[in-house]
Amino acid sequence: MQQRLMKKTAVCALVFFLVSMGFILAISAGREGEPIEEMEEPAFNEAMENELSFERGQADTSYLRVPLPAGCRAQELIIENFYMDRELRIFVPGAKEDFYSMNALSGNCGEILRGGFNITDGGAVLDFQLTGVYECRTILEDENLYIRFLPPRQVYDRVVVIDPAWGGKETGEEAQGLVEKNINLEIARSLSKKLEAGNIKAYYTRMDDLNPSAGQRTALGNGAGADMYIRIQLGAGEDPAVYGVEAAYRTDYFIPGFGSGELAGLLEREVTSAVNGKSMGTVKLPEEEGLLSGLEIPAASVTVGYITNKQEALLLGRQEYIDKIAEGIYQAVLKAYENDIFH
Numbered sequence: 164m165q166q167r168l169m170k171k172t173a174v175c176a177l178v179f180f181l182v183s184m185g186f187i188l189a190i191s192a193g194r195e196g197e198p199i200e201e202m203e204e205p206a207f208n209e210a211m212e213n214e215l216s217f218e219r220g221q222a223d224t225s226y227l228r229v230p231l232p233a234g235c236r237a238q239e240l241i242i243e244n245f246y247m248d249r250e251l252r253i254f255v256p257g258a259k260e261d262f263y264s265m266n267a268l269s270g271n272c273g274e275i276l277r278g279g280f281n282i283t284d285g286g287a288v289l290d291f292q293l294t295g296v297y298e299c300r301t302i303l304e305d306e307n308l309y310i311r312f313l314p315p316r317q318v319y320d321r322v323v324v325i326d327p328a329w330g331g332k333e334t335g336e337e338a339q340g341l342v343e344k345n346i347n348l349e350i351a352r353s354l355s356k357k358l359e360a361g362n363i364k365a366y367y368t369r370m371d372d373l374n375p376s377a378g379q380r381t382a383l384g385n386g387a388g389a390d391m392y393i394r395i396q397l398g399a400g401e402d403p404a405v406y407g408v409e410a411a412y413r414t415d416y417f418i419p420g421f422g423s424g425e426l427a428g429l430l431e432r433e434v435t436s437a438v439n440g441k442s443m444g445t446v447k448l449p450e451e452e453g454l455l456s457g458l459e460i461p462a463a464s465v466t467v468g469y470i471t472n473k474q475e476a477l478l479l480g481r482q483e484y485i486d487k488i489a490e491g492i493y494q495a496v497l498k499a500y501e502n503d504i505f506h
């Protein structure tokens with residue numbers, strides 16, 4: 164059975180990837196304009212109305228088997244992986260209220276802490292709380308959905324975590340008509356296109372106006388098994404004449420050859436070069452400083468400009484300047500991998 168499933172993985176995984184990406188793009192488009200109606204933004208950590216049943220002890224396969232109603236097609240399924248919350252959500256069309264009460268899930272349940280479901284218009288929403296950060300590979304066969312949970316390091320050669328500072332009610336610095344949280348996010352969005360084109364897998368602490376906790380951000384960095392963690396932020400000062408690019412790092416995590424200090428140096432140099440700006444060097448953060456604490460990988464924050472400086476604020480409000488900053492961060496990531504010490 165498992166060998167037969169593995170032979171079909173390449174084709175089926177591609178189908179589900181395209182379906183999932185199409186839905187994600189729909190979400191992004193919907194947030195820019197009118198809200199979409201297919202599936203509401205999940206209320207994270209909210210208990211499902213009904214508990215899923217698992218036939219435990221049948222882990223002779225690497226797949227979790229999720230039964231589906233008769234006639235359910237791949238293009239109708241909606242699969243969302245919320246890495247920050249270690250939560251997988253699946254919309255199953257046509258599932259009636261008693262379907263998952265009468266049909267248990269089976270196979271490999273080792274990566275699942277709990278599972279529940281709600282009945283909605285047109286089907287059921289299944290919710291799985293996972294034990295860690297996983298990539299999901301799926302196969303649809305004989306009215307069953309088979310899911311394999313893989314650590315990111317088993318799927319991707321190069322993995323980074325990007326952390327746009329602030330979000331939600333925490334706006335960061337505000338000056339010259341600009342809001343820091345928005346600029347940080349725009350830089351991350353521009354950077355995401357470059358990393359994707361460069362075949363570098365990136366996980367983002369946020370790609371919307373949300374504000375994950377410091378613990379959630381750190382957990383993503385460590386849980387993804389990333390090679391490096393980069394925080395994007397702006398500076399502000401009492402002296403409006405202060406401007407430039409600066410990077411900061413903690414000294415309590417070190418690996419030979421390339422650590423947080425080396426990453427900070429690359430970020431400061433490459434962003435400064437990309438924007439043709441002023442270098443302010445790198446800064447060692449004190450151990451009591453909460454920023455970047457708890458990370459077990461090379462980590463640094465890059466201050467890409469000072470919002471309190473009128474000239475620099477004017478530049479930060481322009482998309483072409485945002486793209487230059489993103490290019491600088493991207494070049495820093497590429498040069499880090501040129502060290503060839505991660506594998």
